[in-house]
Amino acid sequence: MNGTNPFRVLRAKPLWIASGVITGVLALLFAVLYVGANIDPAGHMKNLPVGLVNADKGAEVGGRQVNLGARITDSIEKSTAGGGKVDWKVMDEREVKEELGKGKLYGALVVPADFTSSVTALTGTTAAGTLVRPELTVLTNQSAGSLGSSLARVATTQAAESSSLQVGRELTAQIGAQQVKLPPAARVLLADPAAVTVKDGHPLDSHSGLGLTAFYYALALVVVGMLSANVISGQVDHSLGYTHNDLGPLRLHRPLIRATRVQTLAISSTLMAALSLLMGTLVMVGAVGLMGMDASHLPLLWLYSVCAVAVSGIGALTLLAVFGTPGMLVATLVFIGMAVPTANATTPIQALPGFYRFLAEFEPLRQIADGVRAIIYYDAQGDAGLTRGWVMMAVGLVAAVLFGFGVLGWYDRKGLHRIPVETDVEPRVTPV
Numbered sequence: 001m002n003g004t005n006p007f008r009v010l011r012a013k014p015l016w017i018a019s020g021v022i023t024g025v026l027a028l029l030f031a032v033l034y035v036g037a038n039i040d041p042a043g044h045m046k047n048l049p050v051g052l053v054n055a056d057k058g059a060e061v062g063g064r065q066v067n068l069g070a071r072i073t074d075s076i077e078k079s080t081a082g083g084g085k086v087d088w089k090v091m092d093e094r095e096v097k098e099e100l101g102k103g104k105l106y107g108a109l110v111v112p113a114d115f116t117s118s119v120t121a122l123t124g125t126t127a128a129g130t131l132v133r134p135e136l137t138v139l140t141n142q143s144a145g146s147l148g149s150s151l152a153r154v155a156t157t158q159a160a161e162s163s164s165l166q167v168g169r170e171l172t173a174q175i176g177a178q179q180v181k182l183p184p185a186a187r188v189l190l191a192d193p194a195a196v197t198v199k200d201g202h203p204l205d206s207h208s209g210l211g212l213t214a215f216y217y218a219l220a221l222v223v224v225g226m227l228s229a230n231v232i233s234g235q236v237d238h239s240l241g242y243t244h245n246d247l248g249p250l251r252l253h254r255p256l257i258r259a260t261r262v263q264t265l266a267i268s269s270t271l272m273a274a275l276s277l278l279m280g281t282l283v284m285v286g287a288v289g290l291m292g293m294d295a296s297h298l299p300l301l302w303l304y305s306v307c308a309v310a311v312s313g314i315g316a317l318t319l320l321a322v323f324g325t326p327g328m329l330v331a332t333l334v335f336i337g338m339a340v341p342t343a344n345a346t347t348p349i350q351a352l353p354g355f356y357r358f359l360a361e362f363e364p365l366r367q368i369a370d371g372v373r374a375i376i377y378y379d380a381q382g383d384a385g386l387t388r389g390w391v392m393m394a395v396g397l398v399a400a401v402l403f404g405f406g407v408l409g410w411y412d413r414k415g416l417h418r419i420p421v422e423t424d425v426e427p428r429v430t431p432v
Helices: 006-011 013-038 068-078 093-100 115-123 146-178 184-191 213-240 261-290 298-323 327-337 354-360 364-377 386-413
Strands: 048-054 059-061 064-066 086-090 107-111 135-140 195-200 245-247 250-253 428-431
Touching: 006 013, 013 327, 048 068, 048 093, 048 146, 059 115, 068 086, 068 107, 068 115, 068 146, 093 107, 107 146, 115 146, 135 146, 146 184, 146 195, 213 245, 213 261, 213 298, 213 327, 213 364, 261 298, 261 386, 298 327, 298 364, 298 386, 327 364, 364 386
Parallel strands: 048 086, 048 107, 135 195
Antiparallel strands: 059 064, 107 135, 245 250, 250 428
């Protein structure tokens, strides 16, 4: 042992500069990506899909057919007051139920079949028995995301309340012109005739995390794949003899087995693909079996989980192989830093700034989460996100393979081989 003081390394400027730049950039990027995406969802909201249903059958008033529901839906659809924040989609009750059941709508506003007859009954201009205050129904959809459902609920509630006041003004003016005498209580009711009720448009089971279990399950799959890539990469390098392995106070060396970069990635990817069977199974066992997460289509969920872990892991292995030590930071940004804010879970894509919407088109967590959501919330319907999930995972795998083996093949052809640290022919153990 020599007498050199190891703490002298703290005087080295390159150590401080390199460490400071890397950790500083990482801190700044995570702050920008996480906080920037969620700082003003309502302000960034654009074209949030919300259903608009007119089931009103209308009524005959003063010898002519009147349909107040059509007036309300037409007014809302044509209104520019929202500045394009809500994309009102006019459809019937069956269609809105189907779209809510696929996660394609964050909510809906429904005008009931008896709306006109109930409203005009308040004026005494139609024959009626007991007066019933009409209702406008706001449907929510937590399965599409709690925040998105909340934003839709606010927009639809405001639209319903505004429509009720507008109808009230028209009817009040009509009663005044006809000089119809109404009790004071009836006049007050007529000024705002419709009650707004909120209902769950696509109810979930109790152990569904208010619509967030799909996101957290998908996040678990991606994180397991990414972190396992780091473990597998290190273990393969150790088994080939390129690195040592510290076990407490002991350092284990193995004999060198020379391998090209392409061969090393092939070995790591094979190991990842095989172990994904174990990891995907245990993620599902932990979430569904141990913690009681509500889920259906378990064989399909298992297969999807295994594939998601494998694709995420092979993608991370590729980044580690191509970029070396910085590859783990790149993988962290790709699979976590840029992925969580754009996963269409905590914040809907329609409420993200433009840059994040662009990232959401290809970020792996969003694609995987959409598939998981379709399986456990939407009866495994393909057009609820499952088909996109499978396709994008296949695209991601092909891209990782082409990029990884292409770049590493170029490294090998250029003679950029790995330099072994140990060249022992027999394994040995030494104190650290």
